[in-house]
Structures are given as C-alpha cells and as structure tokens.
Amino acid sequence: MDAVKGVKGKRLPRAVREEQMMDAAVRTFARRGYRAASMDEIAQLAGVSKPLVYLYLNSKDQLFxxxxxxxxxxxxxxxxxxxxxxxxxxxxxxxxxxxxxxxxxxxxxxxxxxxxxxxxxxxxxxxxxxxxxxxxxxxxxxxxxxxxxxxxxxxxxxxxxxxxxxxxxxxxxxxxxxxxxxxxxxxxxxxxxxxxxxxxxxxxxxxxxxxxxxxxxxxxxxxxxxxxxxx
Amino acid sequence: MDAVKGVKGKRLPRAVREEQMMDAAVRTFARRGYRAASMDEIAQLAGVSKPLVYLYLNSKDQLFxxxxxxxxxxxxxxxxxxxxxxxxxxxxxxxxxxxxxxxxxxxxxxxxxxxxxxxxxxxxxxxxxxxxxxxxxxxxxxxxxxxxxxxxxxxxxxxxxxxxxxxxxxxxxxxxxxxxxxxxxxxxxxxxxxxxxxxxxxxxxxxxxxxxxxxxxxxxxxxxxxxxxxx
Known part of the structure; x- marks a missing residue:
C-alpha cells in the first residue's frame, strides 16, 4: 500500500492534510475493520506523524x-x-x-x-x-x-x-x-x-x-x- | 415489568429455566440495548439468581x-x-x-x-x-x-x-x-x-x-x- 499523496514533512494547508488523513483512514477502516485499524497505520499511510492525526482529528472515534x-x-x-x-x-x-x-x-x-x-x-x-x-x-x-x-x-x-x-x-x-x-x-x-x-x-x-x-x-x-x- | 413466568426458588428442568432466562434476556436486550442491558436485570426478570444465569449461559456475550x-x-x-x-x-x-x-x-x-x-x-x-x-x-x-x-x-x-x-x-x-x-x-x-x-x-x-x-x-x-x- 503506498502512502496517500503528500510527502512526509512537507507543509500543506490543514484542509489538504485532513483530507489525506481521512483518505488513509477510510481505506484502513474498510480493509482492517474499525476495531483492528490502528492510528499508527493510518498516520503512516497518510504520510504524517501519529500526534498530527490526533491533533487534527482528536481520537479514533472522532476520526471514524x-x-x-x-x-x-x-x-x-x-x-x-x-x-x-x-x-x-x-x-x-x-x-x-x-x-x-x-x-x-x-x-x-x-x-x-x-x-x-x-x-x-x-x-x-x-x-x-x-x-x-x-x-x-x-x-x-x-x-x-x-x-x-x-x-x-x-x-x-x-x-x-x-x-x-x-x-x-x-x-x-x-x-x-x-x-x-x-x-x-x-x-x-x-x-x-x-x-x-x-x-x-x-x-x-x-x-x-x-x-x-x-x-x-x-x-x-x-x-x-x-x-x-x-x- | 413482571417476572417471566417461573417462581423464584422453584425447581424447574434446566431447559425450561434456560428458556425463561432467554425470554428475559431478549426483552432486556431489545429494550435497554445490548450495552446497557445488565445481567442483574435479566436475572431479576427471569426470577432467578445472577449466578444461575452465568452457570447456564456463561457470559453476557454468550447469552446474547x-x-x-x-x-x-x-x-x-x-x-x-x-x-x-x-x-x-x-x-x-x-x-x-x-x-x-x-x-x-x-x-x-x-x-x-x-x-x-x-x-x-x-x-x-x-x-x-x-x-x-x-x-x-x-x-x-x-x-x-x-x-x-x-x-x-x-x-x-x-x-x-x-x-x-x-x-x-x-x-x-x-x-x-x-x-x-x-x-x-x-x-x-x-x-x-x-x-x-x-x-x-x-x-x-x-x-x-x-x-x-x-x-x-x-x-x-x-x-x-x-x-x-x-x-
């Protein structure tokens, strides 16, 4: 699975970053199932750090x-x-x-x-x-x-x-x-x-x-x- | 809500008891929702003790x-x-x-x-x-x-x-x-x-x-x- 667009570290507008995280999240929730999906995997797939996912989208529940x-x-x-x-x-x-x-x-x-x-x-x-x-x-x-x-x-x-x-x-x-x-x-x-x-x-x-x-x-x-x- | 048939303490065949517990459980799960339903309430509604429910049906998950x-x-x-x-x-x-x-x-x-x-x-x-x-x-x-x-x-x-x-x-x-x-x-x-x-x-x-x-x-x-x- 390749990272969803965006290159790690590059500064992008918040809205773009959020979309990327959600693209990665939708893919991970769909393929792993809600329970098994990890924030680590979502962050990695989105090409961002895990704290950034939490900063933008608060929790796994809220991200879902x-x-x-x-x-x-x-x-x-x-x-x-x-x-x-x-x-x-x-x-x-x-x-x-x-x-x-x-x-x-x-x-x-x-x-x-x-x-x-x-x-x-x-x-x-x-x-x-x-x-x-x-x-x-x-x-x-x-x-x-x-x-x-x-x-x-x-x-x-x-x-x-x-x-x-x-x-x-x-x-x-x-x-x-x-x-x-x-x-x-x-x-x-x-x-x-x-x-x-x-x-x-x-x-x-x-x-x-x-x-x-x-x-x-x-x-x-x-x-x-x-x-x-x-x- | 009255107890589902059976009088507390009276000895009944196991199959009958189980049916009563499941009657009570179906009613409780439907009305309270799975999460909020308590084994206490199910036992009370079935007119049996909580340990007996666990003895017969093991756990809330298995009962459900x-x-x-x-x-x-x-x-x-x-x-x-x-x-x-x-x-x-x-x-x-x-x-x-x-x-x-x-x-x-x-x-x-x-x-x-x-x-x-x-x-x-x-x-x-x-x-x-x-x-x-x-x-x-x-x-x-x-x-x-x-x-x-x-x-x-x-x-x-x-x-x-x-x-x-x-x-x-x-x-x-x-x-x-x-x-x-x-x-x-x-x-x-x-x-x-x-x-x-x-x-x-x-x-x-x-x-x-x-x-x-x-x-x-x-x-x-x-x-x-x-x-x-x-x-």
Missing amino acids: TACIRREAQALLATVQAAIEPGLSADRQLWAGLTAFFDYTVESPDGWSVLHRQARTHGEPFALEVAAMRDEIVAFVAVLIQAAATEAGAARPEPELAERDMAGLAQALVGAAESLAGWMNDAGTMTAKEAAATLMNFAWVGLGNLLEGERWSARGPQGPAVVGAGEF | TACIRREAQALLATVQAAIEPGLSADRQLWAGLTAFFDYTVESPDGWSVLHRQARTHGEPFALEVAAMRDEIVAFVAVLIQAAATEAGAARPEPELAERDMAGLAQALVGAAESLAGWMNDAGTMTAKEAAATLMNFAWVGLGNLLEGERWSARGPQGPAVVGAGEF
Whole structure:
C-alpha cells in the first residue's frame, strides 16, 4: 500500500492534510475493520506523524465519525447530482440507481465504511449512517410522489397515500442496499447490471403500480385492482 | 415489568429455566440495548439468581449469541412454515411476507434483537444474523426459481440467469427488512398493509419480469423487452 499523496514533512494547508488523513483512514477502516485499524497505520499511510492525526482529528472515534460523514455526503451528493429534474420518473430512477451502484464499485472502501463498519460498531456510528439513509429515503419518496403525480394526470384512481409512498421508498432503498452489499461481496455483477436488475424488479413493478395495477391475493379471478385494505 | 413466568426458588428442568432466562434476556436486550442491558436485570426478570444465569449461559456475550440464534431460528421457521408448497408462486410469496411482517409485529423484542442490536454491536453478532439472512435469501431464490420455471413453461424467453434470481432475492429480502424496520419504528402500517405494499412493489414488478417484461432505458419507443446486457 503506498502512502496517500503528500510527502512526509512537507507543509500543506490543514484542509489538504485532513483530507489525506481521512483518505488513509477510510481505506484502513474498510480493509482492517474499525476495531483492528490502528492510528499508527493510518498516520503512516497518510504520510504524517501519529500526534498530527490526533491533533487534527482528536481520537479514533472522532476520526471514524468524520469518515462516515464525509462518505455519506459523497454518496448522497453523487446520487442527487445524477438526477436531472427534467427527466421522466423512470429515467430519474435509472440515473439515481446507476450513480448509487457506480459509487459502491468505484469507492469500495467508502461503501464498506458506510455499509459494514459504521453499522456494526455501536449506536453512535450507526446513527450517523441512519441520518444519511433517511435523507436518501426522503429524496426517493419525493421522486415517487412526482411519478405518481405524473401518472395520476393520465389516470386519477386508485391514488397512493403518502404513507404508501413512504413505504415504497423504504422498500426501494432497502432493495438497493441489499443488492449492492451482495454484488460487491460476491463480485458477480457490474454496477450497470445491478441497476438494471433493480429497475426490472422495482420499476416494472412500481411503474405498473403507479398506473393503478395491484396484485390481488384472489388471483386472476379476483378484481384486477384492489387497495391494500381489501386484502 | 413482571417476572417471566417461573417462581423464584422453584425447581424447574434446566431447559425450561434456560428458556425463561432467554425470554428475559431478549426483552432486556431489545429494550435497554445490548450495552446497557445488565445481567442483574435479566436475572431479576427471569426470577432467578445472577449466578444461575452465568452457570447456564456463561457470559453476557454468550447469552446474547444464544438469543440471536433462538430468534433467528424462530423467524426462519415461521416464514418457512407459512409457505405451502402447493400454492402458486405469488401466493407463496404473499404467505411468506405476511408471516414475516406478522413476526416483526408480534415479537417486537425478538425483531429488535435481530434487526438492531445484533447488527450494531460487533462483527461476531452481526455474522450470526448474516447467516440467518443468507438462509432466507437462499429460500427466496428457490421460490423465484420455481416461479420462473412455472412462468417459463408458458413462455420460454427471455430466461432469467441464476445470478439474476440471486440478485432479485437479495433485493426482495432487503426491501422487506427495510420496510419492516420502518413500519415497526413509525407504527404507521399493520403487518398486512406492509405485506400488501411489498406485494404491489415486488410482485407486480417481479411477476411481469418473470413473464418476460423488461424495463428499457430507451422508453416506450425502444423495444419492449431487453436483457440487462442491452442497457
């Protein structure tokens, strides 16, 4: 493993130094795991002294928290930037999912910190990730809301309640997380294939749903369209 | 909080005592959190002495592991028992999802231990839950495989690769976990409503998918059916 940019001893602006330390920290936390990661290794990888890491980032806990926040912001910004407001709902979803899976493949260390390390090592870290996740879910719920409005202009009934849309957003985000976790561990799919799998799963479903189609426990004999209350 | 059955001092078979201790432990871990839960409180709630808890279950770590295993087995058995092999694929999925969401509502402490506590307090516990989750995913993949075979008898193309089915199973399990986490926290949906939401999301999607329908980035102008490789 080579040192993350910056040459030992050379004076750099604090912000640059901090970024280097966090690059080294994200890599070390992801590869060693939070507990086994040592401040010595992080300092060495960043090309700085250990006291400097402590001076800038206080403690291993605080350094880890800073890493989680930085990676969470990066992921959120990546997904949001990918979505062009003018696109149709399915194209927006496709763009967002592609950006999400791309992030997990291109930043495997950042993804590991968010998806594995941060959630496994205590409530305070898990809450940091949960806050970012809530933002993504809210963002997805707005997309679904917009798609429903779009579909509803053509076909007014049956409407989806706000609660249903919140539930669908949770389901979609959970599906994407789970698929990303698996495909990055198993290495059997590219980011684009994962996004396509999820579009087929979620959109061909969600799309029909927004058009008023409902699955019915009564089968093909039953009414084609039933609300949740009628199950 | 009243003591979990059993009266202090009365001699009971070891297996019964252990069950009582684990009932008390699951409740305490779920409500206090793993770290804050004390062996004193667990012993008191179980109506036994603290040394007896240590004698039977060795340590807080081992007691927690035993709780995770018991709840994981209970959840898995509940979902598997709900599914009748003779049913059509969508009815099987509906039965499995209903059983799953029912479990989360009827055993909120068990669900909290599996979904929150076990995953947040270190790798060894997280791996216990991951093993159970893998079993559920494998079980769901078999259901999807059966549904695909069923659909494929009527319509041979395009086929879903085994990898696609594994990915779909991951997406479905992730969606269910996420929805269950949310609806139990927010308390805005019943188990049946959550199962219906997920059927609408996943089956109206999955069902069309198994019939050969594919979402296309090219929109309505593009071919109606494209494989993942053509995106």
